[in-house]
Amino acid sequence: MKKLKLSTAVFFLFFTASAQNYTSYFTGDTSDVTTPASGVTVLMGGATENDNAMKWFLQHSGGGDIVVLRASGSNGYNTYLYSLLGVSVNSVQSIVFNNASASTDPYVIRQIRNAEALWIAGGNQWDYVSYWKNTPIASAINYLINEKKVPVGGTSAGMAVMGHIAYTAQYASVTSAAALANPYNTNVTLLKDDFILNPWLDNVITDTHYNNPDRKGRHVTFLARIMQDYNEPVVFGIACNEYVAVCIDTNGMAYVYGSYPSYQDFAYFLQANCTMPNKPETCQASQPLTWNRNAQAVKVYQVPGIANGANSFNLANWKTGVGGSWQDWYVVNGVLQTITPSAAPDCNPITSLAERNKNVCIISLFPNPVTDILNFTYTKNYSIEIYDIYSKLILQNETNSTPQINVSGLKQGYYFLVIKSGNQIFNARFIKIDK
Numbered sequence: 054m055k056k057l058k059l060s061t062a063v064f065f066l067f068f069t070a071s072a073q074n075y076t077s078y079f080t081g082d083t084s085d086v087t088t089p090a091s092g093v094t095v096l097m098g099g100a101t102e103n104d105n106a107m108k109w110f111l112q113h114s115g116g117g118d119i120v121v122l123r124a125s126g127s128n129g130y131n132t133y134l135y136s137l138l139g140v141s142v143n144s145v146q147s148i149v150f151n152n153a154s155a156s157t158d159p160y161v162i163r164q165i166r167n168a169e170a171l172w173i174a175g176g177n178q179w180d181y182v183s184y185w186k187n188t189p190i191a192s193a194i195n196y197l198i199n200e201k202k203v204p205v206g207g208t209s210a211g212m213a214v215m216g217h218i219a220y221t222a223q224y225a226s227v228t229s230a231a232a233l234a235n236p237y238n239t240n241v242t243l244l245k246d247d248f249i250l251n252p253w254l255d256n257v258i259t260d261t262h263y264n265n266p267d268r269k270g271r272h273v274t275f276l277a278r279i280m281q282d283y284n285e286p287v288v289f290g291i292a293c294n295e296y297v298a299v300c301i302d303t304n305g306m307a308y309v310y311g312s313y314p315s316y317q318d319f320a321y322f323l324q325a326n327c328t329m330p331n332k333p334e335t336c337q338a339s340q341p342l343t344w345n346r347n348a349q350a351v352k353v354y355q356v357p358g359i360a361n362g363a364n365s366f367n368l369a370n371w372k373t374g375v376g377g378s379w380q381d382w383y384v385v386n387g388v389l390q391t392i393t394p395s396a397a398p399d400c401n402p403i404t405s406l407a408e409r410n411k412n413v414c415i416i417s418l419f420p421n422p423v424t425d426i427l428n429f430t431y432t433k434n435y436s437i438e439i440y441d442i443y444s445k446l447i448l449q450n451e452t453n454s455t456p457q458i459n460v461s462g463l464k465q466g467y468y469f470l471v472i473k474s475g476n477q478i479f480n481a482r483f484i485k486i487d488k
Contacts (some may be wrong), residue, residue, distance in 0.1 A: 095206030098293025117169025173211030229270030311358020341387025
């Protein structure tokens with residue numbers, strides 16, 4: 054043990070002295086290990102970490118090397134993750150970025166790529182975006198998520214950058230009142246599909262500290278802006294109150310940890326209502342937002358976070374959950390209003406196809422996730438349709454003769470494959486990832 058402490062101290066002193074672009078704090082065994090990790094995701098709303106969610110995170114690392122990235126602070130996570138939670142890991146290393154130059158440092162990049170779990174701490178999300186966007190650090194993070202498939206998560210600012218669409222807070226944090234009064238307020242700064250790419254968070258924008266202060270109004274404004282600016286038919290949001298964590302497994306089940314009912318610990322899963330027309334009625338600069346749509350503009354599933362994380366929401370269909378309740382949120386002249394309880398969204402074309410035919414079966418697809426060639430086992434005459442999660446027909450092929458299809462041209466995300474053969478319909482979900 055003395056030898057381990059000595060080598061750890063020398064390691065820390067060396068990298069502090071030789072690289073002022075970053076500071077490294079290391080705890081544990083300095084030798085790199087490879088463990089059977091699992092590609093889960095943890096989103097945490099800020100304030101104190103939820104211990105049970107962090108245990109879940111570490112357990113999926115297989116006991117390997119944990120890397121913590123941050124742009125402020127020091128080594129606060131090291132002892133907490135290494136010894137206080139009771140989950141054995143090989144090491145914990147906190148790397149504090151002092152400036153953007155560390156984003157090209159070979160040692161930093163190597164440590165990230167060698168990790169069996171990655172945690173992004175709180176702070177200022179604009180630091181993360183400005184330091185890491187279009188750098189080897191972003192590539193390394195996406196490598197861990199999509200190729201190595203290890204646990205990746207973050208709290209507060211670390212959660213804020215996890216969706217394919219991110220609120221960057223480039224200039225300052227916008228309040229709900231300011232965003233609702235003017236959706237194009239200078240402080241409503243969004244970044245889409247150009248940073249961290251997690252298949253389960255495709256077209257998702259997150260928000261944190263949801264209850265302190267109330268951020269529901271600004272989150273709805275973000276969704277409205279995305280629909281308006283990027284012409285997206287449906288967009289999604291995931292938000293956490295402070296002390297709440299959303300833990301997403303490899304099948305897209307999102308388990309919510311917290312201390313409800315002792316505290317008002319909730320996670321929220323938002324989606325623009327898929328009943329058309331669904332875009333905001335008024336989303337213009339210097340005018341209050343109006344997004345009414347018959348008082349059902351945004352469908353929201355509110356989930357109480359409990360100690361064992363048993364309450365959940367299914368990100369594979371954005372429709373089914375356990376332990377939560379549906380709400381309708383809408384905005385009239387810059388004022389957010391809610392209706393509860395409500396009903397789940399009901400406009401998935403895959404479901405409607407199935408309901409029109411009694412002979413509906415589920416097929417197996419492989420590999421899944423897929424990068425280019427998607428295979429399935431079916432030999433009769435058939436036609437193929439692929440829908441995205443927003444119910445939009447993406448691809449149609451009437452003359453397939455082999456049980457496979459090339460999906461390399463699809464962007465990362467999750468899709469439904471539908472096979473029609475005579476009076477039968479077969480459907481299954483798959484995830485497309487980049488190489």
